[in-house]
Amino acid sequence: MTGTFAPAERTARVAKVAEEHLARTDREAAFPVEALAEMRDSGLLGLLVPAAYGGLGGGPADLIEAGMALGRADTSVGMILAMHCQQAAAVVRYGSEPLRADLLPRIAAGQVYLASVTTEAGKGGHLLSAEAQLGEEAPGAALTVDRFAPIVTGGAHADGFLITMRSPGAVSENQVSLVYADRAQLDISGSGDWQPLGMRASHSLPLKLTGSVPAHQLLGGHGGFHEIAATVFGPLAHLGWSAVWLGTAAGALSRVLRLLRSPESRGRFDITSELLLTRLSRARQRLxxxxxxxxxxxxxxxxxxxxxxxxxQLLLNSLKITASEQCHAAVEDLIDAVGLRHGYLKDSPTRLELALRDLRSAALNYSNDRLHLADGRLALRDQGVHFA
Amino acid sequence: MDQRFTELLRPFLKFTPGGAAGEPVAITPETDLRALGIDSMQAIELLFAIEDAFAISLPDEELNDTTFATAGSLWNAVAAQLTAPTGPVAP
Structure with missing residues (x-):
């Protein structure tokens, strides 16, 4: 990506706004509307949209830089951008030309923030299966959506949705299609309260979506979601999320080090303590x-x-599992390193308490248990143990 | 495709329309294995069944999603081992 677009500056603007509102969005479990507005104004929503469509033309490397930078400021804001970018990349790669021509310039202009609708009651977090079936009266006719999703991050604020549904005519739940719908094409009703331990600003609510979209808003053909997940959603999710979590833990370590080295703190911490030094080392080693x-x-x-x-696939899954475990463990190390006052209280400038709560979600956000089952099956396919 | 192969495949295709109770449906090289019920766990069980039945060992580089996509792509991987110069491995 050329310097003209200065994505780092755009990210820094968003990070600054996110940090200003962080205490309130966490306390009130409120969506970070100010940070989203800055993502729109700064062009960052178009990070992965090709320049030909007015976007920043970035790639996976730009996504992880943005993820790490935003994660240092606010894990929720980082995850919101990472998930949006993964959706945008799916439109870039698998959208029909009419959909790309209509949607990508609007994403690049900051008009469309995308949310993902992949969760479904009763399927236990299986990304690659779907219960509710997409309606299609005839091939090429409009597609009808009637779908409940228990968790849609940013669903109340999104301008467009990428929705997984069972393909028309499917004989099994493994045939899944991905469709795009503008907010205006849907009737959306939401209910419920969002009161989680951490990731409180990610405001992930249950939504019921019904509506109808033209056939060209199908991505990758019917049954195409499996490939989209393997080539775009999975890789970019695991890269983007891991970058955000690493940013969160790196920000926490940085704030602890600044505290230890600040003139006011000298004398309060014994920096020759071998226990303290070892814990700092462990945290750094994990990162x-x-x-x-x-x-x-x-x-x-x-x-x-x-x-x-x-x-x-094994490497991509290992990244997610390792990042989710090690970033959380690093913050645990830091809490032990600095103790109760700066490790456990909300008003400490280290923000370790918030980082720990946010990072606790990492193992659950596409469950590590499920990934380990997938990896066990994948490992059985590779008895020679070849590394990517 | 070898008939032994299609018969071995059949019980794994739990979503084959009419396959369970009615007439056996035709399994063609285009038969979409994932759509008809072969998920990642079933793929491993199917692999073991094939290796036992044909006394072969499929090479690691063949054990990817592309190979398990259709009956034809899986049969091609099996057939390549049956005709490999070294021949089938001892059972």
Missing amino acids: DTVHALLRHTLAMVESDGDLTETRS
């Missing part, structure tokens, strides 16, 4: 490990190889 794995996985994704290969 360097995640960073190395993130860069290595990025290189694999950028090499344009076949991401559906067993070894590639």
Whole structure:
């Protein structure tokens, strides 16, 4: 990406706004509307939209830079951008030309923030299956959506939705189609309260969506979601989320180090304490490990190889599992390092308490348990143990 | 495709329309395995069944989603081992 677009500056603007409103959005479990407005104004929503459609023309490397930078400020805001970008990338790669021509310029102009509707009651977090079926009276006719989703991050504020549904005429729940719908094409009703432990600003509510969209708003053909998940959703989700979590933990470590080195704190902490030094080292070691794995996985994704290969899928899943565990563990180390006052209280400038709550979600956000089951099956396919 | 192969495949295709109770449906090279019920766990069980039945071992590089996409792509991987110069491995 050329310097003309200065994505780092755009990200810094969003991070600054996010940090200004952080205490309130966390306390009130409120969506970060100010940070979203800055994402719209700064052009950051168009980070992965090609320049030909008015976007910033960025790629996976730009996504992880933005994710790390926003994660340092606010995990929720970082995840909101990462998830939006993963949706946008699916439109870029799998959208029909009429859909791309209509939607991508609006994303780039900051008019469309995308939410993902992949959760469904009763399927236990299975991304690749769907219960509710997409309606289609005849091939090429309008597609009808009638769908409940228990968790839609930013659903109340999104301008467009990418929705998974069982394909018309499907004989099994494994045939899943992905459709795009503008907010105006849907009747949306939401209910329920969002009162989570962490990620409180991500405002993820249950939604009921009904409506009808033209056939050209289908992405990747009927049954095409499996490929979209393997080539775009999965890789960009795991890269983007891991970057945000790494940013969160890196921000926490940085604030702890600033505290330890600040003139006011001298004398309050014994920086020759071997226990303190060892805990700082452990936290740093965990972050360097995640960073190395993130860069290595990025290189694999950028090499344009076949991401559906067993070894590639294993690496992508390992990144997510490792980042979710190690970033959380690093913050735990830091809490032990600085103790109750700066490790456990909300008003500490270290914000460790918030980081720990936010990062606790990482293992659950596409459950590590489920990924381990997938990885066990994948491992059985590769008895020679080949590495990506 | 070898008839032994299609018969071995059939019980794994739990979503084959009419396959369970009615007339056996035709399994063609285009039969979409994932759509008809072969998920990642079933793929491993199917792999073991094939390796036992044909006394072969499919190479790691063939064990990807592309191979398990259709009956034809899976049969091609199996057939390649049956005709490999070294022949089938001892059971």
